[in-house]
Amino acid sequence: MRINIKRDLRAIAPLSQGERDKEIYMLILRGLLAALIFLCFLLPQKALCEEKPLWELGAGLALLHLPDYRGSDESRFYLLPYPYVVYRGDILRVDKERISGRIFKMDRVLLDISIFGSVPVDSSKNEARRGMPDLNPTFEIGPSLYLTLLENKQDQYKIKLTLPVRAVFATDFSSVSHEGWVFSPRLNFEKDNIIRGTGVNLGISAGPLFGSSNYHSYYYSVDPAYATSSRPAYSARGGYSGSALTVGVNKEYKQLVLYAFANLDLLHGAVYEDSPLVKTKSSFMCGFTVSWIFLKSEKLVTAEK
Secondary structure, three states, rough: OOOOHHHHHHHHHOHHHHHHHHHHHHHHHHHHHHHHHHHHHHOOOOOOOOEOEEEEEEEEEEEEEOOOOOOOOEEEEEOOOOOOOEEOOOOEEEEEOOEEEEEEEEOOEEEEEEEEEEEEOOOHHHHHHHOOOOOOOEEEEEEEEEEEEEEOOOOOOOEEEEEEEEEEEEOOOOOOEEEEEEOOOEEEEOOOOOOOOOOOEEEEEEEEEEOEEEEEEEEHEEEEOOOOOOOEOOOOOOOOEEEEEEEEEEEOOOOOEEEEEEEEEEOOOOOOOOOOOOOOOOEEEEEEEEEEEEEEOOOEEEOOO
């Protein structure tokens, strides 16, 4: 796959800044996906096996392109190192996406408690929020119910329904405040070995989002003290928070784990879409990660997708 960046950038020159950012985002995404697929053809497929180490330790590097917040028309690149930790216990599970503790599991039903997080926002670097307090990093914790609706082991695909409810907390590392609740039901499609003989796995997830008034206020309300002529006071209410679509591909080869993803947030119809802090109703993010596993358990356990 060949991408002519100079030609494409000339083509988008007459566009607005927001449209130009979206086009550049798509160029970056195509480049990341092309690079991953290219590597997948170069590297031999890892043999399919249900047995994996109980734990794995390593380190990784992530290149991310993220909006300051959902609805922001300003975004940034992040180059972040991170520890790679995987633990496949019967109750406690740790992987690259979350930390979870299983409450119970049946053949097609799983209930666990999971933890997620988000990055902080420096309001002085965001034009819409300039003069307002910074957004502290947040973490979310709560139960998630997973229902396997369809599974085909021969063709290696699954369709799942995920029903997570999580409490949201913000912290400046000296105190913690509760910032409301979120509910984000999602339909997930997982397909292993989408390109035959390469071991590339595909995941697609989509669904609506809902948030409490406290949660929406944290991001989208404008107190009268911070109102300006171009940023009127605004009070966000709870309810529908838009929808999201996420597509990801991953590949494992020996001690390397390669992963690329893209996420689209649509804020059309969200209860806060008229907030002066919402500058675009389509928020994008994408990223590419490379993890190196340098230590693993000799004990093997049955791995589950």
